[in-house]
Amino acid sequence: MTNKSVAIIGGGIGGLCLAQGLHRRGVRVTVYERDRTPADRLQGYRVHIDPNGARALRDCLPEHLWQAFLDTTGRGGQDFGFLTEQLGTLALLETPPAADPADDHHSVSRITLRQVLLSGLEDVVEFGKTYERYERTGDGRVRLHFADGSMAEADLVVAADGGNSRVRKQYLPHARRVDTGIATVAGKFPLDDATRGLISRRLTDGPNNVIPPKGIGLFCAPHDAGGVRAADGIGATEQGGALMDNSGGYLLWAVGAAEGRFPCGLESMSGAQLKAAVAAMVKDWHPDLRTMIDLTDDATVSLLPIRTSIPIEAWQASNITLLGDAIHSMTPMRGIGANTALRDARLLFLALTSGRAQVAAIAGYEREMRAYGFAAVRDSLRAAEQFVGDNRLARMGFKTFLRTVQRFPSLKAKVFA
Ligand SMILES: Cc1cc2nc3c(=O)[nH]c(=O)nc-3n(C[C@H](O)[C@H](O)[C@H](O)COP(=O)(O)OP(=O)(O)OC[C@H]3O[C@@H](n4cnc5c(N)ncnc54)[C@H](O)[C@@H]3O)c2cc1C
Numbered sequence: 257m258t259n260k261s262v263a264i265i266g267g268g269i270g271g272l273c274l275a276q277g278l279h280r281r282g283v284r285v286t287v288y289e290r291d292r293t294p295a296d297r298l299q300g301y302r303v304h305i306d307p308n309g310a311r312a313l314r315d316c317l318p319e320h321l322w323q324a325f326l327d328t329t330g331r332g333g334q335d336f337g338f339l340t341e342q343l344g345t346l347a348l349l350e351t352p353p354a355a356d357p358a359d360d361h362h363s364v365s366r367i368t369l370r371q372v373l374l375s376g377l378e379d380v381v382e383f384g385k386t387y388e389r390y391e392r393t394g395d396g397r398v399r400l401h402f403a404d405g406s407m408a409e410a411d412l413v414v415a416a417d418g419g420n421s422r423v424r425k426q427y428l429p430h431a432r433r434v435d436t437g438i439a440t441v442a443g444k445f446p447l448d449d450a451t452r453g454l455i456s457r458r459l460t461d462g463p464n465n466v467i468p469p470k471g472i473g474l475f476c477a478p479h480d481a482g483g484v485r486a487a488d489g490i491g492a493t494e495q496g497g498a499l500m501d502n503s504g505g506y507l508l509w510a511v512g513a514a515e516g517r518f519p520c521g522l523e524s525m526s527g528a529q530l531k532a533a534v535a536a537m538v539k540d541w542h543p544d545l546r547t548m549i550d551l552t553d554d555a556t557v558s559l560l561p562i563r564t565s566i567p568i569e570a571w572q573a574s575n576i577t578l579l580g581d582a583i584h585s586m587t588p589m590r591g592i593g594a595n596t597a598l599r600d601a602r603l604l605f606l607a608l609t610s611g612r613a614q615v616a617a618i619a620g621y622e623r624e625m626r627a628y629g630f631a632a633v634r635d636s637l638r639a640a641e642q643f644v645g646d647n648r649l650a651r652m653g654f655k656t657f658l659r660t661v662q663r664f665p666s667l668k669a670k671v672f673a
Contacts, residue, residue, distance in 0.1 A: 270580030270597030271416030277316035277605035447505035480505035
């Protein structure tokens with residue numbers, strides 16, 4: 257494989273992780289990324305890395321960057337709470353720290369993760385390259401066309417260009433991504449010595465799902481980088497403004513509901529208007545939750561429409577393949593999209609450096625990736641539907657179930673295993 261060239265379209269979480277692994281093993285790899293700066297507001301929020309993501313980072317990154325990742329993850333607990341809208345505890349899922357950080361859960365700033373993933377790839381990533389289409393050449397290679405009129409050729413192309421993947425639209429045109437009809441508004445409540453005292457300790461102790469009687473859900477999770485910096489400026493804030501500030505602590509919150517529950521014209525609302533809309537929807541909730549929303553800086557508040565891919569049947573493997581959101585984009589309600597993209601990157605890295613023939617290696621990768629990737633899509637859609645569920649009885653049943661497992665630790669351990 258080392259004499260073959262690999263083109264990765266998209267320098268996001270999955271594409272860069274794969275590039276790190278291949279580059280380290282001497283494979284000729286180029287990443288074509290349309291942008292240099294954080295292109296979307298999502299970059300301003302933290303991301304939860306689970307053991308799938310952590311193992312991929314450990315195996316693909318050089319040792320010093322794996323260490324830089326660990327050095328810049330957020331402090332604070334990972335115990336997951338299920339709460340009522342009056343902050344009553346339904347269940348608390350304890351997540352004791354794992355002995356090996358590669359088997360653990362981490363909270364990381366997306367900006368910092370991107371800095372880690374880009375480190376050492378200065379000669380590998382080409383910025384400002386918006387991919388448009390490909391064609392196959394007579395000698396079995398793939399020619400790529402970019403928006404600036406330039407072209408490039410490669411022996412293997414990996415689509416890592418996210419949920420709106422242009423590669424997927426040409427390669428697997430029947431693979432669809434659809435709106436779920438659910439909208440989410442997210443924001444960042446600043447966490448410092450003054451604001452910590454304003455809200456319940458449970459909210460800053462770990463991630464929580466708040467489950468009111470019906471029709472709406474709230475997720476919140478603390479992230480506290482504590483000003484930690486790794487070598488080479490990793491962990492330093494690139495841009496000004498509260499949204500992109502990754503130096504201090506904050507509580508990320510996201511309120512989701514069916515679009516019809518929000519006021520009309522959501523797409524054109526400012527951060528202040530989105531915040532006011534959400535505040536009205538939670539006006540009867542516990543004062544601490546209302547404080548969290550009221551004291552959030554408007555500049556950090558965004559609308560995030562929730563989309564999902566539709567799983568498709570297996571296709572014939574070739575020298576074009578896909579990873580991450582490009583093939584299995586999912587709702588964020590299970591917090592596993594980036595982790596699944598990282599898992600893909602690791603699996604594809606291992607397949608391509610296994611010594612197997614290229615197409616056979618890709619076929620093996622795709623078989624495994626489709627199974628867990630599309631399972632994650634289905635699971636995440638189910639989680640989104642439950643998050644905004646309108647059936648009061650179903651919610652009551654779920655809460656009773658949570659209260660019951662909370663009372664019996666061995667049952668809880670079994671259920672959440
Ligand atoms: C609110 C929210 C919270 C989330 N929280 C979590 C979480 O806690 N944990 C988790 O695991 N997942 C989470 N996710 C999901 C996660 O963000 C995605 O699944 C993940 O970013 C997918 O990684 P990727 O590499 O496939 O795509 P991306 O990270 O989207 O990267 C795609 C890259 O391709 C580039 N690109 C796109 N088109 C082109 C083109 N034509 N030419 C060149 N480059 C192009 C883009 O600029 C981008 O850099 C969350 C999502 C949302 C919406």
